[in-house]
Amino acid sequence: MSTTTNALPDWSPEAVVFDCDGTLMDTxxxxxxxxxxxxxxxxxxxxxxxxxxxxxxxxxxxxxxxxxxxxxxxxxxxxxxxxxxxxxxxxxxDPVTMPGAAEFVRRLSGRLPLAVASNCPLEVVEASLDRAGLLGHFGHIVVPDEEGHRAGNEEPVRPKPWPDVYATAARLCGAAPRRALAVEDSMTGIESARRAGLRVVGVGPYPGSEDAVRADLWVPALHAPSLTAWVESWPARGARG
Missing domain, CATH: 1.10.150 (DNA polymerase; domain 1)
Incomplete structure (x- = not known):
């Protein structure tokens, strides 16, 4: 089932930020x-x-x-x-990708900046994506700071559902949060992305109307025809206003 709540197909992003666990990797x-x-x-x-x-x-x-x-x-x-x-x-x-994830990432790669925002440790995310052959498609990987470990006076990057990982990933991609798209499978991650100001595609079994409306678009998998058609309608990056 695919549902839209905020006319997302009439909009296109300047960057896409993916969750990892359950969205890209079947972990x-x-x-x-x-x-x-x-x-x-x-x-x-x-x-x-x-x-x-x-x-x-x-x-x-x-x-x-x-x-x-x-x-x-x-x-x-x-x-x-x-x-x-x-x-x-x-x-x-057992590093396994979610259905349609590898193809979806490769379809977007080179068209606009891509990043990962995950609650997992950095070494886990990088190792999982590397073994799946996807690591090179992402310009940035953002994870929460380990407790007590951050440089200088920088603000800590807190885990989801705080907005920090998504806000940071959008900034590193050079996109305002309102011009970036998050791809998520969990309500915790969707809350994080929305609090950061990103639009959201929810992926996975339909969670019911009360939860589904928290995403702008809900699709069963990343190879859903409705999602593929929408992505193919995006203008070339140089043609964006």
């Missing part, structure tokens, strides 16, 4: 496997609905959430480290 199952391994390793049974609550959440925040739900907040750092370790092992074994 949501890897995160779920990693969370399950951590829970099992600590002898904890997750509460119902935890996977959905954790979707799109920065891994450090996810580790905290896991510890809180287990009523063991003192284990947050240890669970976070274990979560990242298990996830990176799964990605190394």
């Amino acid at each position: 949501e199952s890897h995160w779920q496997d990693a969370r399950n391994q951590v829970f099992r390793g600590f002898g904890i049974r997750p509460a119902p609905g935890f996977a959905e609550r954790a979707k799109g959440v920065h891994y450090i925040d996810c580790g905290r959430l896991m510890a809180q739900e287990a009523d063991k907040p003192r284990l947050a750092e240890e669970m976070t480290d274990a979560l990242l370790h298990h996830f990176m092992a799964r990605v190394a074994d």
